[in-house]
Amino acid sequence: MKIEFTKMHGAGNDYIYVNTLKYPLVQPETFAKEWSKPHTGIGSDGLVLIGPSEKGDFSMRIFNADGSEAMMCGNASRCVGKYLYEYGLTDKKEIALETLSGIKTLYLHLQGENVDSVTVDMGAPRDIRTVDLGNGYLFREGTTVNMGNPHLVIFTHDVSAIDLLSEGPSMEHHPLFPNRVNVEFAQILPDGNIRMRVWERGSGITQACGTGACATAVAAAFTGRGKGKTDIIMDGGTLTIEYQPQNDRILMTGPATKVFDGTINMDR
Numbered sequence: 001m002k003i004e005f006t007k008m009h010g011a012g013n014d015y016i017y018v019n020t021l022k023y024p025l026v027q028p029e030t031f032a033k034e035w036s037k038p039h040t041g042i043g044s045d046g047l048v049l050i051g052p053s054e055k056g057d058f059s060m061r062i063f064n065a066d067g068s069e070a071m072m073c074g075n076a077s078r079c080v081g082k083y084l085y086e087y088g089l090t091d092k093k094e095i096a097l098e099t100l101s102g103i104k105t106l107y108l109h110l111q112g113e114n115v116d117s118v119t120v121d122m123g124a125p126r127d128i129r130t131v132d133l134g135n136g137y138l139f140r141e142g143t144t145v146n147m148g149n150p151h152l153v154i155f156t157h158d159v160s161a162i163d164l165l166s167e168g169p170s171m172e173h174h175p176l177f178p179n180r181v182n183v184e185f186a187q188i189l190p191d192g193n194i195r196m197r198v199w200e201r202g203s204g205i206t207q208a209c210g211t212g213a214c215a216t217a218v219a220a221a222f223t224g225r226g227k228g229k230t231d232i233i234m235d236g237g238t239l240t241i242e243y244q245p246q247n248d249r250i251l252m253t254g255p256a257t258k259v260f261d262g263t264i265n266m267d268r
């Protein structure tokens, strides 16, 4: 049996996308782990399943590279919009996407026949709090924001100086977060935009994180560092985040890029 997949990325956050309307996958956790490996698999930050929905137009499920399932993925939601439109599953330019953290509305921006970028209504941030990380860590304080999935945002004067490989896991597994957490290190730039580097729960260092970019903009506003519409500049690209506290919602805009199509031979 063969399974077709598409490799896509949003600002460098790369996933393997499978249309489960065509290829229903059992045990996606195992495939997420196996296929995400860089040397022996396809290489990715995880696996995304595109499926049917009774509540929206389509659904999305997201599995990290370690096989754990996440409730939401900002970068993948934009790529799902591109996939649905360009592979002819819909001709809508406004799509209701069901995720484990509710319906997210995608607004597709076309260039000719192709989807160039997507704006996602990410809904309302929750659980916004200042937390004391305690002694024995590089940073004492952080801000938690739940964007459907949990984030810890830590502001610093120089993100380039952070050793992500050691600071990331130490925060992901901090006792304050029994379900682990995604970690963003953020630096406010002179123009008010934000440089951010991320350690993702279940996937490690990634080039970008959509929910993390939203969490960073919210944390900046919460701690008096923010502005309404902010560019979050990550290692793999930039997302524009518009936080509207009065409407309790966040709009995320950014690119969606196809890398290649492939086929996996399951009989090998």
Ligand SMILES: N[C@@H](CCC[C@H](N)C(=O)O)C(=O)O
Residues within 6 Å of the ligand: 013, 062, 064, 069, 070, 071, 072, 073, 074, 075, 076, 149, 150, 182, 200, 201, 202, 203, 206, 208, 209, 210, 211, 212
């Ligand atoms: N890359 C994502 C978030 C993916 C899930 C995350 N690692 C989690 O476990 O919550 C994004 O773009 O939002």
